[in-house]
Amino acid sequence: MKENKNILLAEDDENLGKLLVSYLQAKGFGVELARNGKIAYELFNNTKHHFDLLILDVMMPEMDGFTLGSEIRLLDRKVPLLFLSAKSMKEDKLKGFDVGADDYITKPFSMEELLARINAILKRTELHQKNVQEKIHVGKIEYEPELSVLHLGTGVKKLTTKENMLLRLLVQNQNELLDRQAALRAVWGDDNYFNGRSMDVYIAKLRKLLKEDSNIEIMNVHGIGFKLLVKQ
Amino acid sequence: MKENKNILLAEDDENLGKLLVSYLQAKGFGVELARNGKIAYELFNNTKHHFDLLILDVMMPEMDGFTLGSEIRLLDRKVPLLFLSAKSMKEDKLKGFDVGADDYITKPFSMEELLARINAILKRTELHQKNVQEKIHVGKIEYEPELSVLHLGTGVKKLTTKENMLLRLLVQNQNELLDRQAALRAVWGDDNYFNGRSMDVYIAKLRKLLKEDSNIEIMNVHGIGFKLLVKQ
DNA sequence: CAGAAAACTTAACCATTTTTAACACGTGAA
DNA sequence: TTCACGTGTTAAAAATGGTTAAGTTTTCTG
Numbered sequence: 418m419k420e421n422k423n424i425l426l427a428e429d430d431e432n433l434g435k436l437l438v439s440y441l442q443a444k445g446f447g448v449e450l451a452r453n454g455k456i457a458y459e460l461f462n463n464t465k466h467h468f469d470l471l472i473l474d475v476m477m478p479e480m481d482g483f484t485l486g487s488e489i490r491l492l493d494r495k496v497p498l499l500f501l502s503a504k505s506m507k508e509d510k511l512k513g514f515d516v517g518a519d520d521y522i523t524k525p526f527s528m529e530e531l532l533a534r535i536n537a538i539l540k541r542t543e544l545h546q547k548n549v550q551e552k553i554h555v556g557k558i559e560y561e562p563e564l565s566v567l568h569l570g571t572g573v574k575k576l577t578t579k580e581n582m583l584l585r586l587l588v589q590n591q592n593e594l595l596d597r598q599a600a601l602r603a604v605w606g607d608d609n610y611f612n613g614r615s616m617d618v619y620i621a622k623l624r625k626l627l628k629e630d631s632n633i634e635i636m637n638v639h640g641i642g643f644k645l646l647v648k649q
Numbered sequence: 650m651k652e653n654k655n656i657l658l659a660e661d662d663e664n665l666g667k668l669l670v671s672y673l674q675a676k677g678f679g680v681e682l683a684r685n686g687k688i689a690y691e692l693f694n695n696t697k698h699h700f701d702l703l704i705l706d707v708m709m710p711e712m713d714g715f716t717l718g719s720e721i722r723l724l725d726r727k728v729p730l731l732f733l734s735a736k737s738m739k740e741d742k743l744k745g746f747d748v749g750a751d752d753y754i755t756k757p758f759s760m761e762e763l764l765a766r767i768n769a770i771l772k773r774t775e776l777h778q779k780n781v782q783e784k785i786h787v788g789k790i791e792y793e794p795e796l797s798v799l800h801l802g803t804g805v806k807k808l809t810t811k812e813n814m815l816l817r818l819l820v821q822n823q824n825e826l827l828d829r830q831a832a833l834r835a836v837w838g839d840d841n842y843f844n845g846r847s848m849d850v851y852i853a854k855l856r857k858l859l860k861e862d863s864n865i866e867i868m869n870v871h872g873i874g875f876k877l878l879v880k881q
Numbered sequence: 882c883a884g885a886a887a888a889c890t891t892a893a894c895c896a897t898t899t900t901t902a903a904c905a906c907g908t909g910a911a
Numbered sequence: 912t913t914c915a916c917g918t919g920t921t922a923a924a925a926a927t928g929g930t931t932a933a934g935t936t937t938t939c940t941g
Contacts, residue, residue, distance in 0.1 A: 518769065520752075577888060592782075592795065614928090615890055621930055636797070637928065639810040639898055646796060649782055809898055846918090847900055853920055869918065871908060 422469040422539055423447040427457035427485060428501070429477045437472075440528050441535075454480025461489055462603050464562050464585060468496065470538060475502040486518070491599035493589055497538045501526075555588055556630035556647050562588070569629050579604060580626075583619050587635065587645040597642040654701040654771055655679040659689035659717060660733070661709045669704075672760050678767075686712025693721055700728065702770060707734040729770045733758075787820055788862035788879050794820070801861050811836060812858075815851050819867065819877040829874040 424446050428434040434450050441448045449466065451457035454477050460466060471489065473482040480488075486498050497519040519538050522531060552568075553560045559568035565581035567574040576584065582604045586595055601608035601616060620635055620643060627633045632648040656678050660666040666682050673680045681698065683689035686709050692698060703721065707714035718730050729751040751773075752766050782795040791800035797813035799806040808816065814836040818827055833840035833848060852867055852875060859865045864880040 519773065579889070611891070614892090617928060618890080618930080620928090624929090637810075637898095640927065641810070648796065811899070843901070846902090849918060850900080850920080852918090856919090869907095872917065 421445050421447055423449070423467060424535070425449050425451065425457060425461060425466075425468040425471045427451045427454060427472070427477065427482065428474045429453055430474070437531075441532075444532060446535075453478055454482065454485040457485055458488060462492070464565070464581065470497045470499065470535060472499045472501060472535075475500055488599070488602070491596045492586060492603055494593060499534060499538060553588060555591070555627075555645075556633045558627065558630050558633070560584065560588060567626060569626070571629070574626060579619055580622060583616065584623055587623070587643065591645050591647055594638055594644050595642045597640075600642065653677050653679055655681070655699060656702050656704060656767070657681050657683065657689060657692055657698070657700040658704045659683045659686060659709065659714065660704075660706045661685055662706070669763075673764075673767075676764060685709050686714065686717040689717055690720060694724070701774070702729045702731065702767060704731045704733060704767075707732055727774075729774055731766060731770060785820060787823070787859075787877075788865045790859065790862050790865070792816065792820060799858060801858070803861070806858060811847075811851055812854060815848065816855055819855070819875065823877050823879055826870060826876050827874050829872075832874065 424441060426434065426437055426441075426448055428437065428450065429452055431452070434452070438448045438450050449460055449468075451460050454473075457471075457473070458480065461468060461471070471486075473486055475482040477485075482500055482502075486500070489496065489498070499520045499522065500518050501522055501524060503524050520534050522534060551561055551563060553562065557570075560566075561568075562581060562585045565576040565578070567576060567584075583600065586600050586603060597613070597616075598608045601612050605612040605615065620637075624635050627635065634646045634648075636644045636646050638644055656673060658666065658669055658673075658680055660669065660682065661684055663684070666684070670680045670682050681692055681700075683692050686705075689703075689705070690712065693700060693703070703718075705714040705718055709717075712720075714732055714734075718732065721728065721730070731752045731754065733754055733756060735756050751770050754763060754766060782793060785792045785794065789802075792798075793800075794813060794817045797808040797810070799808060799816075815832065818832050818835060829845070829848075830840045833844050837844040837847065852869075856867050859867065866878045868876045868878050870876060
């Protein structure tokens with residue numbers, strides 16, 4: 418048996434939520450249930466967790482599923498999204514795919530069908546998604562986001578909370594763009610001017626740390642964001 | 650822009666087949682129509698063609714869609730498959746995912762929905778194929794778009810974001826026309842007058858950089874766009 | 882709980898990138 | 912040929928980012 422997959426389920430209907438959780442757990446998945454979009458976003462954004470798949474209900478208070486999905490897409494352009502919708506309305510479906518849905522299922526659905534879709538998504542992402550190791554290699558530097566620790570040639574560097582959150586986002590989007598506003602919202606909660614300057618200070622700090630490996634570079638994309646380049 | 654995607658459509662219903670072909674062609678895809686599974690298989694297996702996505706009807710003479718799909722899976726573990734089925738039967742759906750379907754759509758469906766699903770699949774797969782840090786030779790100058798770096802005889806020139814985005818477009822359309830409005834929308838997001846002037850400034854910058862190789866020239870096509878000419 | 886240390890923010894100053902302005906030149910239709 | 916419009920080019924202005932250090936807040940520790 419392989420290491421089991423983790424699912425983040427964002428569902429406000431308590432009955433359906435609990436039902437799905439116990440079904441999916443019985444099928445061997447690790448499941449976290451979030452009662453609204455905001456909680457889901459925070460769970461996703463937490464270093465302690467890793468999710469292989471997100472199941473998002475479209476209709477939710479606080480933050481609806483699509484908003485949540487597109488916000489998460491800005492942080493992680495690969496994590497599979499599966500939307501649950503009460504109505505089979507066409508616009509909803511299209512909007513979902515626009516956000517970057519990997520699949521879409523309308524209520525009511527059977528448990529078997531949900532499971533089939535989950536397995537289909539996981540099967541096709543498995544090929545590309547490397548197993549989530551504790552230790553991530555960024556160039557020749559070893560990074561443990563859970564422990565917020567960086568293994569440099571000179572020794573072990575313990576990262577501060579903000580350093581770690583920012584680096585984690587950069588690493589997650591390695592060689593791809595990390596949107597400036599999205600990063601600010603994820604790490605600072607708000608993308609105002611001062612937080613932006615604060616982030617720039619942290620970028621400078623991370624650059625100093627990563628200078629150890631000359632093949633690593635945090636590149637700025639003017640007005641848009643940053644890119645952690647790792648030359649291959 | 651020349652990077653249009655190619656689709657192989659396996660569909661025995663002549664009316665539906667032709668309809669889909671013309672719709673998809675109108676949307677900018679290259680489409681090959683196969684009237685049965687066997688022809689589709691041979692087309693796929695032909696070195697002359699490259700397909701970014703296969704759309705397979707489930708119910709076909711000679712070789713049904715699922716058989717075809719699983720046969721093709723043996724040859725290519727990654728090529729995206731989208732199944733079309735007349736019935737929304739659950740077993741069919743499950744069987745499709747089992748074969749490794751990337752998506753599944755039941756007749757009748759709207760053209761918009763099919764297009765949305767196609768784009769969703771292609772967006773997904775594009776991400777994985779990207780990210781290759783290739784070196785492109787433009788005349789005797791070496792260009793690494795992912796690193797936004799130009800290797801000139803005099804040394805290495807780091808390009809700014811806009812320089813890089815514009816040069817990438819020009820190189821992608823090497824010796825072909827790059828439409829002015831299209832370039833503006835791609836790089837600046839909007840083709841208003843001031844962005845146009847800004848682009849002209851960047852064209853001047855790139856000309857200066859590329860002056861190194863006298864066989865390279867950015868030619869203006871009055872009122873239409875630019876052409877990166879590389880004499881061989 | 883006080884003082885110290887660490888983490889984080891704000892400020893300051895400078896550098897780079899991008900936009901706007903200004904003026905010269907080229908092009909094609911009338 | 913003329914004239915309006917598009918483009919070439921340079922320079923100034925504006926916006927954004929890089930970096931260091933000085934403040935401020937939070938957390939630790941005795």
